[in-house]
Amino acid sequence: MPFTMRKQVRLGLLLAFIGGATALAQGPPPGAFAIDITGYWTPALHEDGLERGNGPEIADYGGFALNEAGRLFALSYDPSRLTLRHHQCDGYVMPYQMRAVGNFRIWEDRDPHTQQLVAIHVWAQTTEGNRVIWMDGRPHPPAWAPHSFTGFSTGQFIGNALVIRTTHLKQGWLRRNGSPESDQATVVEFFVRHGDHLIDTTVVTDPVYLTEPEVRSNDYVRQPADPHAWLYACDDGEEITGRAPDVVPNYPLGNQPFAKEYSERYKLPLIASLAGAESIYPGFAAKAGNATEAEAVAKLQPVPNQRPETSRAQDPEPHDGEIHVLPIREQVYMLVGDGGNIVVQTGDQGAFVVDSGEGKLSDKVIAAIRQLSGKPIQFLANTSARAAHVGGNSKLGAAGSDPSLPGSFFDLQSPGRATGLLADPAHHATLIAHNNVVVRLQAAKAPPDAMPADTYLEERRRKFHNGELIELFYEPNAVTDGDSIVHFRRADVIAAGDIFNTTQYPFIDLQSGGTVQGEIRALNDILNQTGYEHDENGGTSVVPGHGYLSDEHEVAEYRDMVVIVRDRVRAMINAGATLEQVQAARVTADYDTRYGANDGAWTTGKFIEAVYRSLKQPAGKPK
Amino acid sequence: MPVVSNRVSAALILVFSISGHAQRGGRGAPQPPATPRAAARIDITGYWVSLVTEDWRYRQFTPPKGDYESVPLNPAGRMAADAWDPVKDEAAGEQCKAYGAAGLMRMPTRLHITWQDDRTLKLETDAGTQTRIFHFESAQAAGGDWQGVSVASWEYPRPPVYSSFGGLDFGFPPPPAPGGSLKVTTTKLRPGYLRKNGVPYGSGTVMTEYFDRFDVPGGETLLLVTTEVVDSEYLAQPFWTSTHFRKQNDASGWTPAPCLSR
Numbered sequence: 057m058p059f060t061m062r063k064q065v066r067l068g069l070l071l072a073f074i075g076g077a078t079a080l081a082q083g084p085p086p087g088a089f090a091i092d093i094t095g096y097w098t099p100a101l102h103e104d105g106l107e108r109g110n111g112p113e114i115a116d117y118g119g120f121a122l123n124e125a126g127r128l129f130a131l132s133y134d135p136s137r138l139t140l141r142h143h144q145c146d147g148y149v150m151p152y153q154m155r156a157v158g159n160f161r162i163w164e165d166r167d168p169h170t171q172q173l174v175a176i177h178v179w180a181q182t183t184e185g186n187r188v189i190w191m192d193g194r195p196h197p198p199a200w201a202p203h204s205f206t207g208f209s210t211g212q213f214i215g216n217a218l219v220i221r222t223t224h225l226k227q228g229w230l231r232r233n234g235s236p237e238s239d240q241a242t243v244v245e246f247f248v249r250h251g252d253h254l255i256d257t258t259v260v261t262d263p264v265y266l267t268e269p270e271v272r273s274n275d276y277v278r279q280p281a282d283p284h285a286w287l288y289a290c291d292d293g294e295e296i297t298g299r300a301p302d303v304v305p306n307y308p309l310g311n312q313p314f315a316k317e318y319s320e321r322y323k324l325p326l327i328a329s330l331a332g333a334e335s336i337y338p339g340f341a342a343k344a345g346n347a348t349e350a351e352a353v354a355k356l357q358p359v360p361n362q363r364p365e366t367s368r369a370q371d372p373e374p375h376d377g378e379i380h381v382l383p384i385r386e387q388v389y390m391l392v393g394d395g396g397n398i399v400v401q402t403g404d405q406g407a408f409v410v411d412s413g414e415g416k417l418s419d420k421v422i423a424a425i426r427q428l429s430g431k432p433i434q435f436l437a438n439t440s441a442r443a444a445h446v447g448g449n450s451k452l453g454a455a456g457s458d459p460s461l462p463g464s465f466f467d468l469q470s471p472g473r474a475t476g477l478l479a480d481p482a483h484h485a486t487l488i489a490h491n492n493v494v495v496r497l498q499a500a501k502a503p504p505d506a507m508p509a510d511t512y513l514e515e516r517r518r519k520f521h522n523g524e525l526i527e528l529f530y531e532p533n534a535v536t537d538g539d540s541i542v543h544f545r546r547a548d549v550i551a552a553g554d555i556f557n558t559t560q561y562p563f564i565d566l567q568s569g570g571t572v573q574g575e576i577r578a579l580n581d582i583l584n585q586t587g588y589e590h591d592e593n594g595g596t597s598v599v600p601g602h603g604y605l606s607d608e609h610e611v612a613e614y615r616d617m618v619v620i621v622r623d624r625v626r627a628m629i630n631a632g633a634t635l636e637q638v639q640a641a642r643v644t645a646d647y648d649t650r651y652g653a654n655d656g657a658w659t660t661g662k663f664i665e666a667v668y669r670s671l672k673q674p675a676g677k678p679k
Numbered sequence: 680m681p682v683v684s685n686r687v688s689a690a691l692i693l694v695f696s697i698s699g700h701a702q703r704g705g706r707g708a709p710q711p712p713a714t715p716r717a718a719a720r721i722d723i724t725g726y727w728v729s730l731v732t733e734d735w736r737y738r739q740f741t742p743p744k745g746d747y748e749s750v751p752l753n754p755a756g757r758m759a760a761d762a763w764d765p766v767k768d769e770a771a772g773e774q775c776k777a778y779g780a781a782g783l784m785r786m787p788t789r790l791h792i793t794w795q796d797d798r799t800l801k802l803e804t805d806a807g808t809q810t811r812i813f814h815f816e817s818a819q820a821a822g823g824d825w826q827g828v829s830v831a832s833w834e835y836p837r838p839p840v841y842s843s844f845g846g847l848d849f850g851f852p853p854p855p856a857p858g859g860s861l862k863v864t865t866t867k868l869r870p871g872y873l874r875k876n877g878v879p880y881g882s883g884t885v886m887t888e889y890f891d892r893f894d895v896p897g898g899e900t901l902l903l904v905t906t907e908v909v910d911s912e913y914l915a916q917p918f919w920t921s922t923h924f925r926k927q928n929d930a931s932g933w934t935p936a937p938c939l940s941r
Contacts, residue, residue: 089856089858100919101749102919102920103920103921105749106748118739119731119732119735119739120732214857215721216836216856216860217891217893219893221896246893246901248889248891249836250889250905253905253919255903255905257903257921261898269895269899271732271901271925272732272733273903273905273921275905275919275920277919322740322743324736324740335731335735336732337731337932338728338729338805338934339787339932340739340787341739
């Protein structure tokens with residue numbers, strides 16, 4: 057043995073002695089004991105094997121604590137929805153992923169220098185689900201950060217378990233028959249290992265669709281060798297040709313034609329699989345047996361004439377009087393805190409800003425933009441004339457300048473003298489919007505310096521700025537008659553304005569030219585420009601007018617919701633229903649716990665009225 | 680070489696000094712064996728209610744004959760299940776065949792777990808009014824009844840061979856792992872049903888269970904019972920299930936009921 061090697065071994069022995077003795081003297085730090093869950097694992101499908109393998113049946117919701125909204129959502133769900141381009145490759149939300157068929161591979165990621173455990177990775181064969189469980193104590197992202205199918209997970213070893221908390225999940229399902237899990241769900245997991253048997257117990261808390269946490273567990277058996285076949289590619293394509301873009305397969309609310317199939321096939325009381333949390337506990341069989349047919353049938357439709365439920369979703373607004381910056385991609389950022397979301401693009405030229413918020417925190421918005429860009433705001437685009445998006449126009453405009461104007465034709469011809477809007481455009485950011493934004497702002501007697509001076513009339517307005525093509529697309533008669541979406545092409549970020557938000561039903565402003573058909577068309581226009589990175593996850597970022605940073609999956613779910621509500625209202629109109637009858641029918645009952653409001657500027661009632669009136673009286677030209 | 684030796688000696692002095700200090704501090708010296716009750720690594724006593732969220736249709740209701748989805752039966756097992764006749768079971772006084780140890784924990788039931796004495800845990804169910812006894816020392820009971828003979832031990836993650844340095848053992852015991860599980864091995868069972876519709880297990884069945892307690896942060900306390908049923912008579916491979924219970928504060932809902940064969 058060479059001398060140096062002997063020295064190393066002895067040094068190692070020394071360290072081992074000392075390390076062992078020190079550990080003995082100090083004892084293990086609390087919670088530091090780590091079970092090993094790494095390796096290849098195959099799920100043991102000895103529970104719920106049929107539904108996890110072949111698939112579940114319609115109206116089989118037994119064992120789920122679904123509330124009314126969850127049950128109605130599931131009953132309205134048509135599996136044909138998966139033929140839509142934007143759902144063909146939907147990933148699995150994490151709790152369902154862990155329950156899916158297919159093998160799993162788990163490995164550790166350790167800091168090469170300290171050997172501290174940084175993360176545990178879980179790769180799921182089905183859908184290529186790629187989970188990261190952060191073990192380094194990092195905090196969870198803020199409420200306005202993006203969601204994903206795997207969510208954001210942090211873990212720690214407690215006792216003999218690995219305990220994981222997951223937030224920021226996308227909307228998905230608890231079961232593959234439409235039993236929903238909302239994007240507000242959070243999950244606590246307990247991994248324990250007994251020999252070559254690994255068990256993952258998941259506790260799903262979903263304020264939107266569940267009345268109590270859903271507890272399930274998944275069993276896995278260790279595989280001694282790599283089972284291979286880890287890839288699961290998916291690209292969407294045309295599954296049904298010639299279908300109109302505003303079609304989303306769904307069953308009419310309260311009229312699920314196959315609702316009784318499951319109970320009849322297995323000779324169960326109809327109410328059995330519809331009863332929600334009751335169905336989980338001992339004594340349920342007797343209760344279900346005593347239920348009347350009328351009680352069961354009542355579960356298939358909304359309780360009529362009931363005040364709408366309200367949203368149980370977390371408010372993504374910080375409400376702390378501060379502006380928070382969320383980097384999106386390249387040099388594009390989302391600014392949160394002043395009502396409507398603001399998008400900022402930076403580069404060699406001045407900042408290009410989309411929307412200016414409510415204007416209550418404009419000074420802080422300007423300060424935040426100065427932190428991002430050494431150059432002043434050069435352009436400020438408005439996605440609509442709504443107050444939450446133009447409120448800061450005057451201040452942000454005044455804080456900027458447009459160096460492209462001095463010496464130009466516009467400088468000589470238009471400033472002050474020609475338009476009366478700007479005394480000195482070079483020392484003011486150039487405001488851009490669809491012309492109807494100006495019309496609406498003028499009608500609202502907005503100050504002149506809040507008016508966009510650079511307007512467009514038809515499909516789009518293009519600008520190459522900071523090395524990137526930026527396009528504004530006009531979306532006629534969506535939430536207003538002046539809506540634009542703004543697409544940063546290189547960064548692949550779309551500012552959607554109030555056409556899309558994650559906090560409420562779309563604010564279809566009939567008085568300002570909004571219509572439900574235009575809203576659906578606009579949402580589809582966004583979807584026509586987006587792409588996903590993998591299985592409807594990531595890819596094009598979509599900044600909502602309000603709410604958390606999204607991608608096409610959230611837009612598709614939102615589009616589905618608007619289409620489905622439209623379908624229900626239209627069906628009732630065709631049957632001769634009045635607005636009062638439509639509202640009494642609670643046509644949004646499966647979405648109210650996510651988007652509903654009974655007070656404030658935009659209530660569920662107003663949304664239904666907007667849908668009803670825009671279907672009864674298609675919008676004309678802006679007044 | 681002398682230099683290295685001196686370093687080793689110094690290290691050993693340091694090590695034993697620390698080790699001795701630790702032992703004087705109350706660790707390391709052999710203690711009289713604690714009773715299983717005193718040595719309990721988790722507390723699973725109290726009232727628990729089952730959460731029937733998986734295999735729901737099979738557990739809340741009696742499935743039709745021949746519906747043994749998910750259970751890895753061998754041909755003999757399928758044949759026995761296909762021959763299920765609850766009337767015959769009732770006539771033979773065998774209404775409790777689905778309430779034997781390998782089927783009992785899957786019933787919608789409440790559990791009441793108590794220490795019968797310092798070395799014996801008792802688990803009672805209101806469904807079927809059954810009692811299981813977990814002996815922490817090898818039990819001499821003859822078994823042959825619905826609940827068989829169960830031997831219990833506290834389990835916690837520990838390597839079969841401890842080494843602080845790549846296979847070398849310097850005589851230091853492993854640091855104690857926190858938490859743990861209750862392991863219960865049950866044998867000598869009277870043949871019964873895994874599911875109420877006659878899905879069978881035989882007298883040679885060996886059932887291994889692990890009881891784990893989870894305290895959900897800011898929420899409820901759960902009991903997870905992970906079960907492996909090995910039965911060469913009727914199963915083609917081990918049958919794994921994991922069954923959950925939620926802790927109750929008291930005996931609310933405790934409703935002892937007789938066995939039902941269908």
